[in-house]
Amino acid sequence: MTKTKLIPIAMLMSLFLSTITFASSNTKIISSQTKENGNSIIVTKKYETTNENGDVNVFNTRINVNGIEYEIKKANKSKPIDTRIEKQDKYIYDSATADKKEDLENIPEEIQRNGKTYKLVSSEIKEQISNGILKHEEKEAEIKGLEASEKVPETTNITLKTIDDKDETYTLPLSKIVSEESEWTNTFSFPIEISDYDADIFMLNGVQILKNDPLINYKDAFLEYLNLPKDFYIIDSINWDGDEYSKNGIVYRKAIAKGRKKVRNVKALYSGDIEVNNIKEYYSENTYVSVNEDGSINSENNTIYTFEESAEYNKINNVVSSSNIKNNESNNIIKSFFNFIKNNKMIALSIGSIALIGLILSILIFFAKDKKDKKENKVEIVDFDKKEGK
Numbered sequence: 001m002t003k004t005k006l007i008p009i010a011m012l013m014s015l016f017l018s019t020i021t022f023a024s025s026n027t028k029i030i031s032s033q034t035k036e037n038g039n040s041i042i043v044t045k046k047y048e049t050t051n052e053n054g055d056v057n058v059f060n061t062r063i064n065v066n067g068i069e070y071e072i073k074k075a076n077k078s079k080p081i082d083t084r085i086e087k088q089d090k091y092i093y094d095s096a097t098a099d100k101k102e103d104l105e106n107i108p109e110e111i112q113r114n115g116k117t118y119k120l121v122s123s124e125i126k127e128q129i130s131n132g133i134l135k136h137e138e139k140e141a142e143i144k145g146l147e148a149s150e151k152v153p154e155t156t157n158i159t160l161k162t163i164d165d166k167d168e169t170y171t172l173p174l175s176k177i178v179s180e181e182s183e184w185t186n187t188f189s190f191p192i193e194i195s196d197y198d199a200d201i202f203m204l205n206g207v208q209i210l211k212n213d214p215l216i217n218y219k220d221a222f223l224e225y226l227n228l229p230k231d232f233y234i235i236d237s238i239n240w241d242g243d244e245y246s247k248n249g250i251v252y253r254k255a256i257a258k259g260r261k262k263v264r265n266v267k268a269l270y271s272g273d274i275e276v277n278n279i280k281e282y283y284s285e286n287t288y289v290s291v292n293e294d295g296s297i298n299s300e301n302n303t304i305y306t307f308e309e310s311a312e313y314n315k316i317n318n319v320v321s322s323s324n325i326k327n328n329e330s331n332n333i334i335k336s337f338f339n340f341i342k343n344n345k346m347i348a349l350s351i352g353s354i355a356l357i358g359l360i361l362s363i364l365i366f367f368a369k370d371k372k373d374k375k376e377n378k379v380e381i382v383d384f385d386k387k388e389g390k
Helices: 009-017 215-226 322-342 351-373
Strands: 027-037 040-049 062-065 068-076 082-086 090-094 110-113 116-130 133-146 155-161 167-195 201-204 207-210 233-240 245-247 250-276 279-290 302-315
Touching (some): 090 110, 155 250, 155 279, 167 215, 215 233
Antiparallel strands (some): 040 302, 062 068, 082 302, 090 279, 116 279, 167 250
16 A cells, blocks of 8 residues: 655645635725634625625635634625715816807817826717807907098997807997007099189188199198198199089089008907807817726726625634545635636736636646545545654
8 A cells, every 4th residue: 555645735725825815806895803703703894896796705715813724614695785886987078168169179188187187088069059148259350441530440240140040140349459550552532623613713721722733732731621631641643534514604623632541450359248149059078087097997887885794714623634625625715716707707817816727727637636546545644734653
């Protein structure tokens, strides 16, 4: 009969498992209490999870309390003691309204709010109808060719589209002059009509004009007669416009004066609050969602279930029989492993977890081989905590 000394692999595996938290990634332990009861202890845990049936993996197969190893005997399942909805951490931002879609403001892809980073996940242009509300409107207008006596208009009109695409007219007051420039133009001209043309002397605002004198010699008198300042108007020529003619026994002759005038080109801002009705406006509704530390987006609302459950653990004896190892340890290890897989939709396999799976598969192969070899060899499990021969 061959005797073989084997390291109690199942025991070592259970001890290793006692250091691993099998709770799912979507489970959060709130509190844990341990109460001693002779050779056993009661562990009570309060936890939150997204699994409505709870998380069977919150209790480890083996635990160490004050240097003493304990093995789970049974876990007491319960119904949730509380349920709540954990809403997606999102931020909705509505842009300022605009009369045209192309005038909407540019929306940033990422913002900071309350110390968190939010990313834009959707942006939708919407329209609304404004009625009986005060709306601030502005319009910049260019007024060109203002002559010396002309003033910048005190008001201007704007049009807004109604819901049925009709133009609604509103009046805005002058807010300020943005800029003003002056220039000389060659567009100054005015007609002259001389009555009693058959006389030898004409009278122009008290000034005598001899019939044969060039009219250009009296250009300043013409400007004074028209009440036009010489700083803004210059007459360059006065020429006859046709022959003399008679009307009602009076002889007439026409002339035309041409020259330059100084004009102002003004940019003016008109603004004010107006009450609008039945006006179509556009705005963008923008949804931002907070991101995790790894940059991923919190994409869903979750139902969070709160459980308070307990498990009973028995103290482990120093000597472990082979039947206990085979029937209890292997079953507990395999059960814990497959429960872990069952209750986790997504499993991140690290190097350690891959090694764990390989170790579990090695144990299964070992027990299969042990069953085959049992017919030929008798295997004795030795506890190395005791010396041989004792």
